[in-house]
Amino acid sequence: MFDLPVGQGPVHITLLMGPKLARPVPAEVTEALLSAQITATAGERSGFQLAFDLTKNGIISRRLLPEGFFDPKTRLIVTVSVRGTAAVLFDGLVVRQEVGASNRPGHSTLTVTGEDLTLLMDLEERTARYPNLPPSERALAILRRYSDYGIRPDVYTEKVAQPPHQDLRVHYQTGTDLQYVTELARANGYTFYLEPGPNPGQSSARWGPEVRLGIRQHALNVNMDAQSTVDQLTFAYDGTAREEPQARWQDPGTRQSTLLPQPPISPLRPPLGRRPTPALKRKTLSGTAKQQREQAEAELLARAAVSADVVSGSGSLDVNRHGYILQPRQLVGVRGAGRAYDGDYYVKSVTHNLRPGSYQQNFTLSREGLEARSDYVRP
Amino acid sequence: MADIEPYESALDAIPGAHPYPRTSRYHDAEIGVHRRPDGTEVRYTKRRLLPPLDDAGHQEAQPHVVGAGERPDLLAQRYFGDPGQWWQIADANPVLDPRELTDEAGRIIGIPTAGGFPQGDRRV
Numbered sequence: 001m002f003d004l005p006v007g008q009g010p011v012h013i014t015l016l017m018g019p020k021l022a023r024p025v026p027a028e029v030t031e032a033l034l035s036a037q038i039t040a041t042a043g044e045r046s047g048f049q050l051a052f053d054l055t056k057n058g059i060i061s062r063r064l065l066p067e068g069f070f071d072p073k074t075r076l077i078v079t080v081s082v083r084g085t086a087a088v089l090f091d092g093l094v095v096r097q098e099v100g101a102s103n104r105p106g107h108s109t110l111t112v113t114g115e116d117l118t119l120l121m122d123l124e125e126r127t128a129r130y131p132n133l134p135p136s137e138r139a140l141a142i143l144r145r146y147s148d149y150g151i152r153p154d155v156y157t158e159k160v161a162q163p164p165h166q167d168l169r170v171h172y173q174t175g176t177d178l179q180y181v182t183e184l185a186r187a188n189g190y191t192f193y194l195e196p197g198p199n200p201g202q203s204s205a206r207w208g209p210e211v212r213l214g215i216r217q218h219a220l221n222v223n224m225d226a227q228s229t230v231d232q233l234t235f236a237y238d239g240t241a242r243e244e245p246q247a248r249w250q251d252p253g254t255r256q257s258t259l260l261p262q263p264p265i266s267p268l269r270p271p272l273g274r275r276p277t278p279a280l281k282r283k284t285l286s287g288t289a290k291q292q293r294e295q296a297e298a299e300l301l302a303r304a305a306v307s308a309d310v311v312s313g314s315g316s317l318d319v320n321r322h323g324y325i326l327q328p329r330q331l332v333g334v335r336g337a338g339r340a341y342d343g344d345y346y347v348k349s350v351t352h353n354l355r356p357g358s359y360q361q362n363f364t365l366s367r368e369g370l371e372a373r374s375d376y377v378r379p
Numbered sequence: 380m381a382d383i384e385p386y387e388s389a390l391d392a393i394p395g396a397h398p399y400p401r402t403s404r405y406h407d408a409e410i411g412v413h414r415r416p417d418g419t420e421v422r423y424t425k426r427r428l429l430p431p432l433d434d435a436g437h438q439e440a441q442p443h444v445v446g447a448g449e450r451p452d453l454l455a456q457r458y459f460g461d462p463g464q465w466w467q468i469a470d471a472n473p474v475l476d477p478r479e480l481t482d483e484a485g486r487i488i489g490i491p492t493a494g495g496f497p498q499g500d501r502r503v
Contacts, residue, residue: 010458010459010460012492082460083402083459083460083461083464084402084455084458084459084460084461084464084467085401085402085461085464087401136383137383140382140383154384155383155384156383156384156385156386156388157383157384157385157386158386159386208386209386323461
């Protein structure tokens with residue numbers, strides 16, 4: 001009665017392309033798709049690479065390629081539906097195309113490479129002054145300029161409040177918008193990234209702390225016979241990765257310099273492991289003496305929090321077997337890796353590899369210590 | 380227009396914190412808060428509205444001729460790979476009882492295209 005084996009639901013990929021307003025591509029383009037590779041990372045730019053079959057008299061080489069259908073700055077949206085549930089994987093712009101013409105029939109390919117919509121913010125350098133604006137309002141003011149691509153700002157106030165003093169200092173932006181927003185995020189221990197979705201053509205620009213709370217994604221099972229969903233999983237524990245930053249701050253009134261106290265990092269990074277790793281290295285931050293006190297405190301907190309992740313894991317996953325897409329920048333549980341490495345992790349990056357008949361994901365995980373805090377993970 | 384949200388809500392409004400998973404038909408449903416006379420708050424799922432029918436033309440449906448012995452969950456397994464997704468078929472063919480879909484052999488029902496997005500403006 002059924003032509004499909006039970007549990008192997010179809011994975012459907014949909015491409016939308018166009019200038020600024022993306023529309024579904026012609027059926028010939030979807031049929032010519034050979035493979036798609038999409039990378040999404042927390043705090044860095046995401047990218048994609050699509051390979052198309054370039055037959056000599058096909059619609060791509062005859063019409064679409066000369067007419068500029070794959071030109072740079074064409075918007076491209078990839079959505080994937082697994083088991084009837086659709087998700088937007090990528091929303092970005094074409095940057096580069098390569099045509100490999102081959103003597104053997106059927107081996108000519110068109111490869112299109114691109115980056116996500118933060119590329120728009122990285123195109124032109126700008127000098128602007130932001131008098132009397134705290135960092136989050138500066139980020140919001142910049143992100144609001146990009147709403148015509150469906151980017152919704154998702155900005156949070158900074159953890160250490162930094163009231164601006166126009167008479168003491170006016171903040172200047174040099175460089176591109178993306179550089180400035182990322183730099184602001186880094187100085188506060190935040191990340192900045194674009195999350196595509198929930199519907200095609202929309203994305204939210206998150207400028208805030210990493211999402212390290214809430215409901216975990218479906219657990220990754222390893223070494224569990226028929227229940228395993230992950231092909232392999234390797235963990236690394238780097239003891240020297242964590243450092244204890246030290247910052248001195250000089251009071252402009254009395255010329256007294258004081259060592260700032262070590263802040264607790266748990267508000268920015270709720271602990272995921274039971275046994276946090278002690279910091280082996282001590283590092284002195286430069287330039288904090290001249291800053292305002294709140295700014296120096298924020299930078300101290302940011303540096304302490306960012307270096308806290310010492311345990312990292314990487315592996316690959318078959319989506320057909322797992323049944324769900326592993327989303328980056330969220331939490332996920334791991335089981336079957338032994339007492340030391342089981343438990344919840346933050347998904348740092350995910351690379352989707354799609355080709356007809358297979359959907360593989362490579363991922364990296366991170367957290368700050370060994371042993372799970374809880375006795376169970378969400379299955 | 381979006382505004383700056385306080386730091387505390389960054390860890391409250393977590394993606395995926397909705398009580399219903401993404402595969403559920405109640406994922407779009409709004410969560411209401413009912414306040415009892417004694418002041419306690421009870422959270423409840425608000426009524427889920429079906430996608431508007433006159434607008435259904437934007438999502439082309441694939442016709443399927445119902446055979447004997449078919450059930451909505453079997454159809455969902457066949458077309459989507461997940462028997463729990465039968466509600467997508469029921470949404471596309473307005474019926475009051477999902478069993479009406481496959482009661483009558485020979486009836487032609489529409490299967491929504493896999494890869495389509497639901498009407499609701501759901502947050503991830």
